[in-house]
Amino acid sequence: SQKIEQNSEALNIQEGKTATLTCNYTNYSPAYLQWYRQDPGRGPVFLLLIRENEKEKRKERLKVTFDTTLKQSLFHITASQPADSATYLCALVNLSNTGKLIFGQGTTLQVKP
Amino acid sequence: DVKVTQSSRYLVKRTGEKVFLECVQDMDHENMFWYRQDPGLGLRLIYFSYDVKMKEKGDIPEGYSVSREKKERFSLILESASTNQTSMYLCASSFAYGLSSYEQYFGPGTRLTVT
Numbered sequence: 001s002q003k004i005e006q007n008s009e010a011l012n013i014q015e016g017k018t019a020t021l022t023c024n025y026t027n028y029s030p031a032y033l034q035w036y037r038q039d040p041g042r043g044p045v046f047l048l049l050i051r052e053n054e055k056e057k058r059k060e061r062l063k064v065t066f067d068t069t070l071k072q073s074l075f076h077i078t079a080s081q082p083a084d085s086a087t088y089l090c091a092l093v094n095l096s097n098t099g100k101l102i103f104g105q106g107t108t109l110q111v112k113p
Numbered sequence: 114d115v116k117v118t119q120s121s122r123y124l125v126k127r128t129g130e131k132v133f134l135e136c137v138q139d140m141d142h143e144n145m146f147w148y149r150q151d152p153g154l155g156l157r158l159i160y161f162s163y164d165v166k167m168k169e170k171g172d173i174p175e176g177y178s179v180s181r182e183k184k185e186r187f188s189l190i191l192e193s194a195s196t197n198q199t200s201m202y203l204c205a206s207s208f209a210y211g212l213s214s215y216e217q218y219f220g221p222g223t224r225l226t227v228t
Contacts, residue, residue, distance in 0.1 A: 105154070
């Protein structure tokens with residue numbers, strides 16, 4: 001069955017360091033992979049997407065990579081700040097799915113000052 | 114900016130009550146979704162609508178129904194609320210295939226407690 005996995009353990013890092021979050025998937029060939037940020041008690045907010053033919057995408061301090069051979073995406077936040085503390089969700093898009101996404105459970109990032 | 118609003122942020126209902134959760138989006142999106150989110154289980158899709166009056170079951174539709182009479186509004190109905198439906202409910206919307214890359218825009222969520 002299709003499965004998408006994110007590290008369930010919280011990631012704690014020091015301010016200024018680079019945070020790297022992992023998203024792995026199996027039994028799936030997504031056309032796109034998306035990343036969302038979710039703050040406690042709020043709905044997820046779309047951050048970035050990367051297409052299957054793209055290796056890397058950047059937006060300000062964010063960088064996403066997509067390796068369809070390894071079936072993995074990495075999400076990096078450089079020069080992390082306490083305000084980056086949140087849960088980050090990855091989601092897969094299969095174009096035959098009429099717009100439905102499959103979400104990972106999310107990884108909580110805590111950036112300490 | 115895309116705006117998705119939900120009728121309540123917090124709701125407390127009794128077992129057996131009929132519960133309506135409403136969601137409105139202002140971006141003319143074709144697709145609308147209802148999810149529930151529980152600790153350790155992530156986001157689970159309850160129902161999905163890709164057009165007015167069209168709906169499709171998600172992963173956990175049991176105990177729920179939906180209504181989409183207008184493009185901007187998507188309602189989730191709990192016919193007879195039960196305690197295992199206590200959860201955070203999130204509505205989302207997106208453009209249809211061919212118009213975007215399916216990024217979804219979420220509402221603020223409704224935390225429903227059934228006692």
